[in-house]
Amino acid sequence: MADFQRARRPEQVKQRRQAILDTAVEMLAERPLAEISLRELSDRVGLAKSNVLRYFDSREAVYLEVLDRLWTAWLDELEPVLEEAPSDAEAVATKVATSLAGNPLLCELISSMAGVLERNITVEYARVFKSNASRNADRLAAMVRRHFPVIGEHGAGHFAGSVFVIVAGLWPYARPTEAVAQVMAEMGSPTSPELFVLGLREGLCNQLVGLITRAG
Incomplete structure (x- = not known):
């Protein structure tokens, strides 16, 4: 680490931050978030832990940034899919659920957001992350409201928030231990990924049906 050179120009800072984020994504694809330490992340990047902290407040801030980028990319992917879907609660819920199931890294981070990642960040970074999160939630709400204008801005916002809450609750069950997975197979239960979808x-369909019914 002795040859570390601090990035001084904006493009150098951007490149160093991107290298850290890329490495964080690679590690998340290999193991659960709970098993990734800041020291391991630093070693993989090739920097001392103190040098990684020059660019991010904490390990949690790194992964919140990853979450924001994955979330934005997911919305980019989802938008044309929802545009083609019929304005039917089950159809829209199915599109959203299937799309999320195809983004396991995003689901992993959503499940850890409130209970883990938001617990070790500064006020300054919390402002940045929450502002971005609000922007993304509003974008999802607008997509859904185009199908169901009757639910209004408040209802669409509630639905967007419920997506995160339901994913956070269900995702841990989609990654059972080997022992639990074996017992579920013995009982003839669907696989955990199937149960997640x-x-x-x-859950999302019931949210939409309830919002539409109450609005009507």
Whole structure:
């Protein structure tokens, strides 16, 4: 680490931050978030832990930034899919659930956001992250409201928030231990990934049906 050179120009800072984020994504694809330490992340990047902290407040801030980028990319992917979907609660819920199931890294970070990642960040970074999160939630709400204008801005915002809450609740069950997975197979239960999609679809569909019914 002795040859570390601090990035001084804006483009150098951007490149160094991107290298850290790219490495964080690589590690998340290999193991659960709970098993990734800041020291391991630093070693993989090739920097001392103190040098990584020059660019991010904490390990949690690194992964919140990853979450924001994955969330934005997911919305980019989802938008044309929802545009083609019929304005039917089950159809829209199915599209959202299937799309999320195809983004396991995003689901992993959503499940850790409130209970882990937001617990070790500064006020300054919390402002940045929450501002970005609000922007993304508003974008999802607008997509859904185009299908169901009757639910209004408040209802669409509630639905966007419920997506995160339901994913956070269901995702841990989609990654059972080997022992639990074996017992579920012995009982003839659907696989955990299948249960995740089914549970998410049903939860989101029920949210939409309830919002539409109450608005009507």
